[in-house]
Amino acid sequence: MPTITINGQTLHCPPQTSVLDILLNAGIAISYACKKGTCHSCLLKSLDIAPPPGSQTGLKDTQKAQGYFLACQCRPDENMVVQVPSHQDIYVDVAIAGKKMLNSQILELTLGFEQPFDFKAGQFVNLQRGDGLTRSYSIANPPRPDNTIQLHIRRLAGGKFSNWLHNEAQIGEKISVSKPQGTCYYLPDRPQQSLLMVATGSGLAPLAGILTDALAQGHTGPAYLFHGSREAEGLYLVEAMRELAAAYPNVNYFPCISGGTENPQYCSGRANDIAIATLSNLKNWRVYICGHPEMVSQFKKQAFLKGASLADIYTDPFLLSPS
Amino acid sequence: MSESLYDRIGGEAAVSAAVETFYRKVLEDYRINRFFDGKDMETQLAKQKAFFTMAFGGPNNYTGKDMREAHAHLVKMGLDDSHFDAVMEHLGATMQELNVPNELIAEAAAIAEGARHDVLGK
CATH class of the missing domain: 3.10.20.30 (Beta-grasp domain)
Known part of the structure; x- marks a missing residue:
C-alpha cells in the first residue's frame, strides 16, 4: 500500500x-x-x-x-x-468594506482590496475564516476602480460560514480571499451573439455580474436573464434588473416564481421552463446557468436539445459543502 | 492508397458537427435514451464522438473486447437488436441532414453494423 x-x-x-x-x-x-x-x-x-x-x-x-x-x-x-x-501563496487578506441585505436571506458582502485584483465577473473566490473554515462564492460585479468585489451570501440553515458572515463578521474585519477561479464569465469575442442566462436563488450573483460586464464591454446581441425562486421574497435585485432592461433595449429580464401563487409582477413557473417556453431555438447562443445543481443539469440538457452547442454552455452549480 | 471514408466525409470537423445532432436525436428517442442518460453530458458526447469516428473509419483504438466491456452494463439493462437498430436509424438520419452523399452513408453504416455483435455481447 x-x-x-x-x-x-x-x-x-x-x-x-x-x-x-x-x-x-x-x-x-x-x-x-x-x-x-x-x-x-x-x-x-x-x-x-x-x-x-x-x-x-x-x-x-x-x-x-x-x-x-x-x-x-x-x-x-x-x-x-x-x-x-503556505497561506501567502494562496490567499490575500482583505477587509470587509460593506454589508447590505438584498432580501431577507441574502447578504451582499463587499470586500475592499488594497491592491488591484485581477478577475472576471462570474468567477468565484474561496473565502477563508481565521480558523480555516473555507467556502466558495461567485463575484457579482466586473472590476471597478475602487478594487472592491461583491458577493451574495445566502444564509443557510445550520451553515457555519454563512451565519458567521451574516451575524458576526464586522465591517473592517479581515478575511482571506483566494485568487479567482472558474470559467463561467463573459467572453467579448462575439458581441452580437445571443446570450441566455438562467439562475435560481443566489445563482444570480455571477449572472448579474456577467450581464453587467457584457453591457460594459459593448455587447449588442440580445441578452435574456431568467431568475427564479419559489416565492417572490426569494428574488432580489428585481428593481435593479428591471432598470437595466429599461436602459438597454437588448436586455430582457424575467423574474419567475414557482411556488404556485399568481402575481402579475412575475412570471409563474420555474425559470428554466419559462426560458425554454420563451425561446424557440438556441442554435449559436451562449448559455450561462447558475443555481441549484438539479436545475443546472436539467437546464443544460434542455438548452442542448433546443440547439445550443455543449461547448457554449457554461455552468456554475452551487458548491454546497458536504458537512 | 485511396483516401479513407473519414477523410472523404470531412474528418474531425465533420464528426464534431455530426455528433451533437446525433446526440440530440438519441436523447429525444424514448426507445433508447435511458441507455445514454449519463450524468455528465460532456463524457457522453465524447463517447458519441468516438463512435462516429469509428463508423467513419477514422483513427480509433476500439477493439471488439473494448466494445463488449463498455456495453456489458447496458446489455444487463436490456440492450438488444431493436436498440441497435434505432441508433443506426439516427446515424443515417444525422448524415442525411448534413448532406453526406448516400454511398458514403452506406459505407459508414456498414462499418457501424460490424460492431453490432460486440456491442450486444453476442
Whole structure:
C-alpha cells in the first residue's frame, strides 16, 4: 500500500481513497469545501514525485509544474511526500468594506482590496475564516476602480460560514480571499451573439455580474436573464434588473416564481421552463446557468436539445459543502 | 492508397458537427435514451464522438473486447437488436441532414453494423 507523508507523519493510502479523506481521517487539519475538484481549496504540493494527472485537472500550468495538486482528486499509487502550501501563496487578506441585505436571506458582502485584483465577473473566490473554515462564492460585479468585489451570501440553515458572515463578521474585519477561479464569465469575442442566462436563488450573483460586464464591454446581441425562486421574497435585485432592461433595449429580464401563487409582477413557473417556453431555438447562443445543481443539469440538457452547442454552455452549480 | 471514408466525409470537423445532432436525436428517442442518460453530458458526447469516428473509419483504438466491456452494463439493462437498430436509424438520419452523399452513408453504416455483435455481447 502506498504511503503519504506530511509534516513528518506517514499515513497509508487505502485503495480508492482520496488524499483529502486520508488526511481528514487521520485528524490532520486541511482546508477543503466541495470535494469535487472544483473549488481548489484543498490544494497541496508534492515535494517529490509528479502528482497523478487526474489530481491536477483544472490547475494552471504554472501550478502543475510546481507540483500542486488537489487532495480530493488524488488517489496515489506510489509513495508521496506533500506539504500544505503556505497561506501567502494562496490567499490575500482583505477587509470587509460593506454589508447590505438584498432580501431577507441574502447578504451582499463587499470586500475592499488594497491592491488591484485581477478577475472576471462570474468567477468565484474561496473565502477563508481565521480558523480555516473555507467556502466558495461567485463575484457579482466586473472590476471597478475602487478594487472592491461583491458577493451574495445566502444564509443557510445550520451553515457555519454563512451565519458567521451574516451575524458576526464586522465591517473592517479581515478575511482571506483566494485568487479567482472558474470559467463561467463573459467572453467579448462575439458581441452580437445571443446570450441566455438562467439562475435560481443566489445563482444570480455571477449572472448579474456577467450581464453587467457584457453591457460594459459593448455587447449588442440580445441578452435574456431568467431568475427564479419559489416565492417572490426569494428574488432580489428585481428593481435593479428591471432598470437595466429599461436602459438597454437588448436586455430582457424575467423574474419567475414557482411556488404556485399568481402575481402579475412575475412570471409563474420555474425559470428554466419559462426560458425554454420563451425561446424557440438556441442554435449559436451562449448559455450561462447558475443555481441549484438539479436545475443546472436539467437546464443544460434542455438548452442542448433546443440547439445550443455543449461547448457554449457554461455552468456554475452551487458548491454546497458536504458537512 | 485511396483516401479513407473519414477523410472523404470531412474528418474531425465533420464528426464534431455530426455528433451533437446525433446526440440530440438519441436523447429525444424514448426507445433508447435511458441507455445514454449519463450524468455528465460532456463524457457522453465524447463517447458519441468516438463512435462516429469509428463508423467513419477514422483513427480509433476500439477493439471488439473494448466494445463488449463498455456495453456489458447496458446489455444487463436490456440492450438488444431493436436498440441497435434505432441508433443506426439516427446515424443515417444525422448524415442525411448534413448532406453526406448516400454511398458514403452506406459505407459508414456498414462499418457501424460490424460492431453490432460486440456491442450486444453476442
